[in-house]
Amino acid sequence: MSIQIVTDSTVQLTESELADLPITIVPLIVRLGTQEFLNDGVQITNAEFLSHLVNDEELPKTSQPSIGQFLEVFDRLGENGDEVLCLNLTHFLSGTVNAARQAADMTDTKVTVVDTLSIDRGLAFQVITAAKLAKNGAPLENIINAIDLHRTHTEIYVYLNTLENLIKGGRISKAAGGIANLLNIKVVAEVVDGELRVAAKGRGKRFIKKQLDELIDHIIEVAPPKVGLTHVDNLTQTSEIANRIKAALPNTLVTIHEAGPVISTYTSVGALAVEFYTD
Structure with a gap:
């Protein structure tokens, strides 16, 4: 049994970090007028979005991932008995962590959800450390202690x-x-x-x-x-x-x-x- 690391798309990770580490990203949602996109770097790129941000009269809107998005990921990662550690951006800026907690209550997979009280590269520091420790087989308690230390520093x-x-x-x-x-x-x-x-x-x-x-x-x-x-x-x-x-x-x-x-x-x-x- 392994520990799989899940986070959301406000995390800032390099391509090599994503390639080397067991990290799954659940995207937030961006709305431009009546159009809706996953914030996954595919449905709309940073450059495309920036053009809208500069030129559109209406400010884009964002929303947290749905409970269903988290539930699908938790179910899939737990199919072979793995457990999940889900690290999300601060609740002060989004309801994402609450959606993850509700999905954790609905899945058969063992899921631990953590409010990192961070965002962007600050969130990444915790996610990277968690993923490296999980990859090396560290127990959940050790991983949580390590990310707690990052958070306070x-x-x-x-x-x-x-x-x-x-x-x-x-x-x-x-x-x-x-x-x-x-x-x-x-x-x-x-x-x-x-x-x-x-x-x-x-x-x-x-x-x-x-x-x-x-x-x-x-x-x-x-x-x-x-x-x-x-x-x-x-x-x-x-x-x-x-x-x-x-x-x-x-x-x-x-x-x-x-x-x-x-x-x-x-x-x-x-x-x-x-x-x-x-x-």
Whole structure:
């Protein structure tokens, strides 16, 4: 009997990680007007979605996977007696983990569902560790202890040109976001205990540059084993940051990712997330 790792499509994994590790991804759903797509990178690509995000008048909508989607995956993975560990994005940003829990109650497969209180590459850190341990035959208790350690040692910062989409999508309050938009203030948000909170705000590009410089100094000081950079049509700035970190920390794995449709919907064009964990 093996432990199969399941997660959702807000996770940010490289092609090699997906090829090498026992990970199954259940896609969220993206809606563009009356059209509905699975957020699986196939039905709609990041580039196609970005065009809609920029040009469509109506903000795209997203929704969690259905209970049926999770149930089909749990049933299939458990056919030969395997059990499932399902790691999902924070409940503060989606009801995905609750759909997974309801499906876990309906399947005959033994399923453990975990709210990672994370998202994107931060979610990936937990998923990768879980999959590596599962592949090597580690017991469930050891895997959960390892991802718990990652969760408490992961930092996620998001640099935003606007809060408009987060407010429209209900991911941050109008009271918190309205002032920032009114004053054209740039925002640094941080994921704290699974919740996206405004950590700092200021005017103009100089503010963002100063905040990024301070964070890069912090990263160099703590020397994390992995740093993930996720952007929405902001490759030039992201690459510059990656090169600075690589030059200072040659033993740190730095990966660059394009944000998928779900994350792009709420962070909007130009956004940049910096995610890392310390041992």
